[in-house]
Amino acid sequence: MNEGTGTSRPHAGQEIPHRHVAGHAKAPAKPKRASRGLVRFWAWTLGAMSFLSPFALLGLSPRPAQGAVAGPSQGAVSTRRRPVVVVVTKKIIYTKSATSSVSSSGAGPVQYVQAPAAAPVAVSCGTHAC
Amino acid sequence: MLSEVEEVDPFRRSFKAMGTRVELIAAPASKPRDVARAAAVVMRVFEREEARFSRFRPESELSRVNSQAGRWTRISRPFAILTGLALQSAEETGGLFDPTVLPALKAAGYDRDYEQVRARSAAGEEDEELKAIRRDFRALMIKNSTACGAWRDMEVQDDRLLLPEGAELDFGGIAKGWTVDLAAEAIMSLPWAIVDAGGDLRIVGDTPVEGLDVGVEDPEESGSEAMRLRLTSGALATSSVTVRSWGPGAHHIIDPRTSLPALTGVVQATVWGENCAQAEVWSKAAVLAGPGILDRVSASLVLDSGEIVTNFGGVDQEEEDLVGVGR
Numbered sequence: 150m151n152e153g154t155g156t157s158r159p160h161a162g163q164e165i166p167h168r169h170v171a172g173h174a175k176a177p178a179k180p181k182r183a184s185r186g187l188v189r190f191w192a193w194t195l196g197a198m199s200f201l202s203p204f205a206l207l208g209l210s211p212r213p214a215q216g217a218v219a220g221p222s223q224g225a226v227s228t229r230r231r232p233v234v235v236v237v238t239k240k241i242i243y244t245k246s247a248t249s250s251v252s253s254s255g256a257g258p259v260q261y262v263q264a265p266a267a268a269p270v271a272v273s274c275g276t277h278a279c
Numbered sequence: 280m281l282s283e284v285e286e287v288d289p290f291r292r293s294f295k296a297m298g299t300r301v302e303l304i305a306a307p308a309s310k311p312r313d314v315a316r317a318a319a320v321v322m323r324v325f326e327r328e329e330a331r332f333s334r335f336r337p338e339s340e341l342s343r344v345n346s347q348a349g350r351w352t353r354i355s356r357p358f359a360i361l362t363g364l365a366l367q368s369a370e371e372t373g374g375l376f377d378p379t380v381l382p383a384l385k386a387a388g389y390d391r392d393y394e395q396v397r398a399r400s401a402a403g404e405e406d407e408e409l410k411a412i413r414r415d416f417r418a419l420m421i422k423n424s425t426a427c428g429a430w431r432d433m434e435v436q437d438d439r440l441l442l443p444e445g446a447e448l449d450f451g452g453i454a455k456g457w458t459v460d461l462a463a464e465a466i467m468s469l470p471w472a473i474v475d476a477g478g479d480l481r482i483v484g485d486t487p488v489e490g491l492d493v494g495v496e497d498p499e500e501s502g503s504e505a506m507r508l509r510l511t512s513g514a515l516a517t518s519s520v521t522v523r524s525w526g527p528g529a530h531h532i533i534d535p536r537t538s539l540p541a542l543t544g545v546v547q548a549t550v551w552g553e554n555c556a557q558a559e560v561w562s563k564a565a566v567l568a569g570p571g572i573l574d575r576v577s578a579s580l581v582l583d584s585g586e587i588v589t590n591f592g593g594v595d596q597e598e599e600d601l602v603g604v605g606r
Contacts, residue, residue: 241588260593272495274522
C-alpha cells in the first residue's frame, strides 16, 4: 500500500531506531488510574447529591407570609368556594312579561329605558354598607 | 346605628340605619319644611324598626325571640305581622326565601356587624367564636342534612310565637323592605317621594306622567349603571352576590337548598313589586331560582355569563320587538 508513496516506514522485523532526548533516560510514567471502588463511590455521591439538591433548595427557600396564603379556611362552607367570574357585557335579552302575577307589572309601572338622557333619580343596588 | 339627617340637597335627606344609607328623595315642587318633616318621620320609623328587628342588638325583640327558641314567646303586633309575611313569602317561593337561614349565614362568616366581618376576613382570621358556630353548623348538617327550613316548624298564635329549638330568625332584607314601606306610607304632604334604603326603594304619591328614572347598578362596577328603568309606582329591590361579600364565594345570600352561599349563575336580580317587602323577597328568590323566575315576576337578572335577562318592557319600543329575543 505504501509502495511508491515515498514514505519510509519500518518493515516487519526491521529494528525501530531509538530517539534520544537530552536529560530523559525513561518514558514518562502513566498517571495512576483510580480504583474501581473510588469511581463507584464518587458516582454514588454525585448521583445522590443531584437527586437531593432540589429538596434541599426547596427546604431552604423562604416561605410565603401566612397572610398571603388565600386558601380556604377550615370551615365547612369553604369546600364549595370557587371564583365567580363576572363579565358584564350589557347584552340585554328580553323575555315575555311575567304571566302569573306575583309582581307582574304589565306594561305600566316599570319600563326599561334604552338611552337615558339625564342622571337617574335613584339607583337600585344590592345593599351596600354605609 | 342611626346618624343625623344630612341635607344632600333641598329635596334630599339621608341618614344611616340598618347598616346602610337611607335616603328620602322628594319631588322638586315640595316645600322645604315638608321635606324636613317627612325626613324626620322616615327616620323615626327606621329607628323604631331597627330597634325591633336588628340581630346585632342584644336588647332587640328579634334577639329576645331567638334566645327563647324551643318555647312559646310573647311578641309585639308588628313582629307578628312581619313574621306572618315572612312565613307567607317562604310558602310562595317554595322555601327559596327562608327567614331561618341565620345559623347557615353565621357559619358562612356573617356572624356579626358587616364591617367587623370584613375586617376579620381581611385579616384572614377565624376566631374561637366563629369556630364554635361552624362546629354547631356541621353538627346540624350531619343531623338534619340542612341548617335551613326551620320556618316550616314555626307556630304563630296572635301575640305568641314558637321557634323550634336550635332555630334562629333573621328577617334581614324583608325587614328593611317592610320598613321602607312603612316609612313611605307615613309620608304626608309631599307630591311624590322615594324612600331608598341602600338600593331598595319605594315610590309614593303622584309621580310625573313620564315616570321617574331609576338606575340599576352594575354588579361588577360600583357606581355605574347596568341598565335604566322608569317607574311610575311601586317598589324596586335588588339582591346581589357581589355586595356584602367578604371573600371568594362568601356572601350574604344563603341558598336554603344547600345551606351555603348561593352559586347559581345569577350575580344580581332586580325585581319590581307593588311594595318593597315583596320586591325584596322575590329579588332573593330570583338570585336562587335563575331566569325561570321571569315567568312569575317582573325582573332583570345579571348572569355570570355577562348577559342581562329581563322582562321589563322597553320605553318607545313595540311589544313584538321586546319579546323577539330570548326565550
